[in-house]
Amino acid sequence: MLNIDPALATVHTVGAVTKISFVSGHVAGALTSHTDDITRWCASLAPTANVRTGAVTTDIAALLQSFGFAQARELVLMERDLEGFNTSIAIQDWAVSSWRCHFAARIDARTFPVGWDMTRSEITHALRATTDSGISFVTRGRQRIGYALVGASMDHAYLQRIAVLPTAQGLGFGALLAESCLQWAMERGAAKMFVNTESDNQPALSLYQRFGFEQCGERLFVMEKAATNQ
Numbered sequence: 001m002l003n004i005d006p007a008l009a010t011v012h013t014v015g016a017v018t019k020i021s022f023v024s025g026h027v028a029g030a031l032t033s034h035t036d037d038i039t040r041w042c043a044s045l046a047p048t049a050n051v052r053t054g055a056v057t058t059d060i061a062a063l064l065q066s067f068g069f070a071q072a073r074e075l076v077l078m079e080r081d082l083e084g085f086n087t088s089i090a091i092q093d094w095a096v097s098s099w100r101c102h103f104a105a106r107i108d109a110r111t112f113p114v115g116w117d118m119t120r121s122e123i124t125h126a127l128r129a130t131t132d133s134g135i136s137f138v139t140r141g142r143q144r145i146g147y148a149l150v151g152a153s154m155d156h157a158y159l160q161r162i163a164v165l166p167t168a169q170g171l172g173f174g175a176l177l178a179e180s181c182l183q184w185a186m187e188r189g190a191a192k193m194f195v196n197t198e199s200d201n202q203p204a205l206s207l208y209q210r211f212g213f214e215q216c217g218e219r220l221f222v223m224e225k226a227a228t229n230q
């Protein structure tokens with residue numbers, strides 16, 4: 001329906017929203033060489049469902065805006081230098097499997113607002129976006145009540161997602177997951193870890209700040225275009 005080159009983006013339809021994830025769209029400069037492809041795609045786009053992008057940089061957001069996309073969310077990019085980081089309390093199990101993606105998606109669906117959660121296929125796609133990746137869980141009793149998604153390519157690591165079920169928030173599980181993500185990145189030899197989150201998500205901003213992440217000054221945007229028949 002969207003007629004987009006799979007080398008440029010992946011498409012996931014969730015309810016009334018079609019979500020597109022540009023390849024490394026949130027990495028500054030990564031999409032610059034694809035500006036013509038995006039322009040061509042936008043020019044031919046007549047969506048029959050609402051279309052939402054993943055995080056994109058300011059230049060790509062401006063391009064999309066000129067084709068009728070509007071800003072849906074503003075995100076801040078944060079980074080943390082890993083030199084000297086070490087902890088002994090980190091979770092060690094970062095195995096990736098289809099079942100673990102399924103469990104992660106179930107937690108996500110109960111933690112984020114409808115339409116803003118990551119489906120199993122989006123989680124699978126996120127795990128494939130980097131050369132190395134992992135999922136870990138925190139449990140209460142036998143129940144998985146939170147998870148984290150990480151990735152790394154060369155010496156850059158990415159904290160892709162942390163989610164703790166609303167009924168288990170404020171009890172230290174997010175901190176354990178964040179610390180474990182840093183340790184995972186450290187053990188893979190990454191020099192820096194990056195994370196992005198909504199500019200008004202105070203719990204997440206505080207969590208990342210507590211673990212030494214600092215805002216890089218770069219803003220990212222989630223862009224949306226309404227269906228043309230609305």
Ligand SMILES: CC(C)(COP(=O)(O)OP(=O)(O)OC[C@H]1O[C@@H](n2cnc3c(N)ncnc32)[C@H](O)[C@@H]1OP(=O)(O)O)[C@@H](O)C(=O)NCCC(=O)NCCS
Nearest residue numbers: 161162163164169170171172173174175203204206207210
């Ligand atoms: C962000 C989130 C993962 C934190 O998990 P949590 O288990 O509640 O966090 P913890 O209890 O371990 O608290 C760790 C730190 O997070 C911050 N924090 C947690 N809840 C907070 C709140 N309501 N307000 C402000 N800061 C908060 C604090 O810095 C806290 O450290 P402190 O206890 O020393 O003050 C959780 O709120 C969540 O899943 N939110 C929804 C999903 C989300 O937004 N994920 C992040 C974006 S990808």
